[in-house]
Amino acid sequence: xxxxxxxxxxxxxxxxxxxxxxxxxxxxxxxxxxxxxxxxxxxxxxxxxxxxxxxxxxxxxxxxxxxxxxxxxxxxxxxxxxxxxxxxxxxxxxxxxxxxxxxxxxxxxxxxxxxxxxxxxxxxxxxxxxxxxxxxxxxxxxxxxxxxxxxxxxxxxxxxxxxxxxxxxxxxxxxxxxxxxxxxxxxxxxxxxxxxxxxxxxxxxxxxxxxxxxxxxxxxxxxxxxxxxxxxxxxxxxxxxxxxxxxxxxxxxxxxxxxxxxxxxxxxxxxxxxxxxxxxxxxxxxxxxxxxxxxxxxxxxxxxxxxxxxxxxxxxxxxxxxxxxxxxxxxxxxxxxxxxxxxxxxxxxxxxxxxxxxxxxxxxxxxxxxxxxxxxxxxxxxxxxxxxxxxxxxxxxxxxxxxxxxxxxxxxxxxxxxxxxxxxxxxxxxxxxxxxxxxxxxxxxxxxxxxxxxxxxxxxxxxxxxxxxxxxxxxxxxxxxxxxxxxxxxxxxxxx
Amino acid sequence: xxxxxxxxxxxxxxxxxxxxxxxxxxxxxxxxxxxxxxxxxxxxxxxxxxxxxxxxxxxxxxxxxxxxxxxxxxxxxxxxxxxxxxxxxxxxxxxxxxxxxxxxxxxxxxxxxxxxxxxxxxxxxxxxxxxxxxxxxxxxxxxxxxxxxxxxxxxxxxxxxxxxxxxxxxxxxxxxxxxxxxxxxxxxxxxxxxxxxxxxxxxxxxxxxxxxxxxxxxxxxxxxxxxxxxxxxxxxxx
Numbered sequence: 136x137x138x139x140x141x142x143x144x145x146x147x148x149x150x151x152x153x154x155x156x157x158x159x160x161x162x163x164x165x166x167x168x169x170x171x172x173x174x175x176x177x178x179x180x181x182x183x184x185x186x187x188x189x190x191x192x193x194x195x196x197x198x199x200x201x202x203x204x205x206x207x208x209x210x211x212x213x214x215x216x217x218x219x220x221x222x223x224x225x226x227x228x229x230x231x232x233x234x235x236x237x238x239x240x241x242x243x244x245x246x247x248x249x250x251x252x253x254x255x256x257x258x259x260x261x262x263x264x265x266x267x268x269x270x271x272x273x274x275x276x277x278x279x280x281x282x283x284x285x286x287x288x289x290x291x292x293x294x295x296x297x298x299x300x301x302x303x304x305x306x307x308x309x310x311x312x313x314x315x316x317x318x319x320x321x322x323x324x325x326x327x328x329x330x331x332x333x334x335x336x337x338x339x340x341x342x343x344x345x346x347x348x349x350x351x352x353x354x355x356x357x358x359x360x361x362x363x364x365x366x367x368x369x370x371x372x373x374x375x376x377x378x379x380x381x382x383x384x385x386x387x388x389x390x391x392x393x394x395x396x397x398x399x400x401x402x403x404x405x406x407x408x409x410x411x412x413x414x415x416x417x418x419x420x421x422x423x424x425x426x427x428x429x430x431x432x433x434x435x436x437x438x439x440x441x442x443x444x445x446x447x448x449x450x451x452x453x454x455x456x457x458x459x460x461x462x463x464x465x466x467x468x469x470x471x472x473x474x475x476x477x478x479x480x481x482x483x484x485x486x487x488x489x490x491x492x493x494x495x496x497x498x499x500x501x502x503x504x505x506x507x508x509x510x511x512x513x514x515x516x517x518x519x520x521x522x523x524x525x526x527x528x529x530x531x532x533x534x535x536x537x538x539x540x541x542x543x544x545x546x547x548x549x550x551x552x553x554x555x556x557x558x559x560x561x562x563x564x565x566x567x568x569x570x571x572x573x574x575x576x577x578x579x580x581x582x583x584x585x586x587x588x589x590x591x592x593x594x595x596x597x598x599x600x601x602x603x604x605x606x607x608x609x610x611x612x613x614x615x616x617x618x619x620x621x622x623x624x625x626x627x628x629x630x631x
Numbered sequence: 632x633x634x635x636x637x638x639x640x641x642x643x644x645x646x647x648x649x650x651x652x653x654x655x656x657x658x659x660x661x662x663x664x665x666x667x668x669x670x671x672x673x674x675x676x677x678x679x680x681x682x683x684x685x686x687x688x689x690x691x692x693x694x695x696x697x698x699x700x701x702x703x704x705x706x707x708x709x710x711x712x713x714x715x716x717x718x719x720x721x722x723x724x725x726x727x728x729x730x731x732x733x734x735x736x737x738x739x740x741x742x743x744x745x746x747x748x749x750x751x752x753x754x755x756x757x758x759x760x761x762x763x764x765x766x767x768x769x770x771x772x773x774x775x776x777x778x779x780x781x782x783x784x785x786x787x788x789x790x791x792x793x794x795x796x797x798x799x800x801x802x803x804x805x806x807x808x809x810x811x812x813x814x815x816x817x818x819x820x821x822x823x824x825x826x827x828x829x830x831x832x833x834x835x836x837x838x839x840x841x842x843x844x845x846x847x848x849x850x851x852x853x854x855x856x857x858x859x860x861x862x863x864x865x866x867x868x869x
Contacts, residue, residue, distance in 0.1 A: 149776065191777075233639045233644070234644075236742075236743060236744035237744075238741075238743030238744070238779065238780055238785070239780060239788070240779050240780065241775050241778075241779055241780060241781075242776060242779055247779075249741075249743070251742060251744070254736070254740050254741070254742055255740060258740065258741045258742075258779065260779075
């Protein structure tokens with residue numbers, strides 16, 4: 136696409152008019168003043184507010200988009216910016232050379248650089264404008280009673296809930312460090328209600344689709360009269376304007392200065408931690424004046440340090456809602472288990488541990504560091520029972536196997552770190568085989584231990600780390616769990 | 632010469648470790664665009680294939696074979712209206728799930744640079760082929776604007792082969808939404824540009840996917856009737 140400037144206005148065109156340029160070639164993109172008498176398209180307003188979309192995303196003719204821009208209601212931004220000579224994708228923030236390519240573009244008639252990083256959301260190239268909304272926000276009238284949730288908060292939840300509410304209302308940044316099974320979601324309700332009442336546009340974001348799918352029905356049930364947009368790859372709510380949005384961090388790449396508060400769940404989870412573009416997406420989706428709530432059971436070392444040294448505002452929920460302490464992992468040395476596995480054997484203490492569970496009829500979740508090792512162990516364990524499944528990230532039957540575990544059809548589920556978080560089985564014991572492996576970070580081990588003793592009816596459970604040499608991560612994980620328990624007792628949140 | 636160049640696979644973006652050794656250092660470095668892992672997922676078409684469309688015959692049941700022809704080509708060739716226009720088609724790879732994903736990214740998401748990966752194979756294939764023109768199957772003007780590039784022409788360009796864009800296409804519904812029958816009984820969707828000189832020329836048509844062969848046969852018919860000597864075709868997937 137090519138643009139010209141006439142009377143200090145940008146004019147978009149599909150044809151290659153003389154003196155026209157690609158949008159990335161303008162130094163400054165003029166923004167016409169808002170004409171209050173213009174009767175804008177309210178559908179376009181709902182579609183665009185707080186967003187950064189491509190013309191291809193909009194079901195409107197270019198003339199209508201141009202007309203809204205002419206009257207100051209739409210903004211054009213460059214899809215590709217340059218920091219000196221380095222191209223930067225304005226949507227996903229990509230600035231690595233290997234993620235760009237050049238093609239002979241029929242839209243601008245030139246060799247056109249495009250971003251491969253966020254390609255799946257529609258191609259952004261040097262001739263692509265990002266479209267945004269510059270007009271007023273849609274009127275929203277909300278019911279006077281929004282929160283229909285009937286439950287009660289534990290004392291620990293209540294304290295955190297107050298913090299969340301204040302942070303949302305006062306545009307603060309706050310971390311809620313809540314142990315696995317503390318009941319994080321309920322902690323958000325009061326803050327969301329207060330934010331909505333103050334006419335704020337709110338977002339709950341999480342790195343993984345599973346989390347979005349799990350949170351959506353719970354929030355819809357808690358706020359039955361509030362429109363909730365649930366965004367993940369393939370969701371049908373893509374263009375829905377709602378006061379409350381639940382989205383994967385990936386989907387936030389379509390937003391720009393949209394939210395008065397973002398609640399980011401699982402800040403420490405993959406892929407958010409390794410993908411800078413997702414961190415950028417969260418920053419871009421926030422309004423300049425906005426609140427940011429982080430939720431996690433396992434903040435990384437840097438954040439833990441910032442919390443303890445007073446640089447980061449945070450609140451802990453050190454105990455589970457059922458007021459029992461977190462199960463503390465036991466370390467058991469199991470020798471060179473990989474060598475044994477090569478001979479189709481497992482260390483005797485691991486086999487004993489498993490046999491005991493099978494005899495008592497207690498289900499167990501057993502973690503392995505890598506898929507091949509797990510698949511090697513599976514036939515070895517079949518000698519004990521055929522009632523075992525193994526699951527990993529690329530397993531097409533992942534959901535079915537987890538369901539089999541839930542419905543107690545199987546006794547043992549072997550897994551990689553894919554099930555370290557998010558899944559809850561009511562009454563299980565947990566073992567890690569090869570806990571010394573580098574893949575088991577402190578956070579992974581805390582999460583894994585957090586799978587045991589989740590339900591009120593079965594608040595305890597054994598957690599055993601079988602290892603061939605203790606690691607720092609194992610020790611730190613155990614220390615973190617114990618210190619949470621201590622704090623829980625001290626604050627009167629755990630019954631002894 | 633960059634000794635320790637860090638390439639990333641065009642498809643999976645993993646770093647490709649260069650071969651390090653005297654031979655690698657002293658020979659002109661062949662650019663490695665696709666990692667071994669991804670390359671393995673492409674299924675090259677080889678073995679016994681249909682004489683015309685290069686469909687592997689071992690994948691077909693006996694009743695769908697007619698000597699060295701597959702059932703589809705047998706039907707085309709038995710039809711007086713279509714007989715003999717397309718001499719032979721070559722396809723690089725089977726259209727398996729992996730290639731479907733790569734192709735979707737290339738065509739529908741518009742990841743142009745993937746053409747460079749396919750181009751290596753195309754170049755190799757046409758190295759010793761005697762032909763006058765390479766003609767990419769065109770997109771309609773509307774579709775071309777929407778996509779930003781023509782995927783067949785992109786492969787030719789990246790293979791450093793001259794692309795003779797002598798055909799135009801009338802805008803219609805997407806091919807992939809039509810049945811075989813609908814595709815065959817379509818009126819001619821291609822036009823020949825009036826200044827195109829194809830008298831007695833040997834032509835290779837380029838397209839991304841050979842599905843029913845109807846697109847290529849429509850183009851072949853038009854070119855042959857306009858005076859071309861022979862029409863072969865080359866597609867990435869089959």
